[in-house]
Amino acid sequence: MMGAQGQIIMEIIDSHTHWGPSVSTGTEVTTQELLKQADQSGVGRIVTFPFPSMALADEKINERLLGEANRTKRFIPYYYIPETMKPIPEGKGFYGGKWHWMRGIQDSSSNYEALKDPKLEEFIETSEKIDLPLVFEEELSFTETFVRKTKSLKIIIPHLGMLGGNPMDFLRSFKSSENIYFDTALASPDTVMRFIKEVGHERILFGSDIPFGTMKWELEKVLSLPIGDDKKELILSKNLRRLIGLEQIV
Numbered sequence: 001m002m003g004a005q006g007q008i009i010m011e012i013i014d015s016h017t018h019w020g021p022s023v024s025t026g027t028e029v030t031t032q033e034l035l036k037q038a039d040q041s042g043v044g045r046i047v048t049f050p051f052p053s054m055a056l057a058d059e060k061i062n063e064r065l066l067g068e069a070n071r072t073k074r075f076i077p078y079y080y081i082p083e084t085m086k087p088i089p090e091g092k093g094f095y096g097g098k099w100h101w102m103r104g105i106q107d108s109s110s111n112y113e114a115l116k117d118p119k120l121e122e123f124i125e126t127s128e129k130i131d132l133p134l135v136f137e138e139e140l141s142f143t144e145t146f147v148r149k150t151k152s153l154k155i156i157i158p159h160l161g162m163l164g165g166n167p168m169d170f171l172r173s174f175k176s177s178e179n180i181y182f183d184t185a186l187a188s189p190d191t192v193m194r195f196i197k198e199v200g201h202e203r204i205l206f207g208s209d210i211p212f213g214t215m216k217w218e219l220e221k222v223l224s225l226p227i228g229d230d231k232k233e234l235i236l237s238k239n240l241r242r243l244i245g246l247e248q249i250v
């Protein structure tokens, strides 16, 4: 959609941010900080989830995030999946989940024993029924094994697979899996374009990964891609809204 001055008018949703205190870094991303970055960037709503170290220390952070989302109205809260593999609780107001190096070493090595846990089958079965997406971060071969166990569960691979391995390997593995999505956080424009060319525009989501990226910079990156505004709109909000069943508000 174009405005009177030719500027793009569309709702923009950031699909990947972290909120709250982080035990491991001793820092905190406040609600005010997220809203400030959103206002500076023209972002309407913000998907956010607790920091891993905080969620592992105290699972109640999930509840606190829900409370914050109810107050601000602009947050789209995701549930941090605890090490017990408890699926996203239904009817509480979570729109998705964050699966993060389950029982492994965060951002560095997967724990393959988790794939042998009998609870995993139950987790997948329940999650398929709940039908909300999971931002899923693990090493490539862990991710491959997990993905082979489900055809319908919607999985979002953050930063095009960076940290879990080489993005090009993730691309090769999941190119033809229609239930696998990717977010653009921290990736180079060239890599994002490569993904768009190979998987299409419908499975790519804009994300900033605050505090590891900034919303303004990450958004500028997507807005500068050599693609049409209709395609940008898919990446900036439509794909995510479709995934989580969210109404358009612009």
Ligand SMILES: [Zn+2]
Binding pocket: 016, 017, 018, 158, 209
């Ligand atoms: Zn992140």
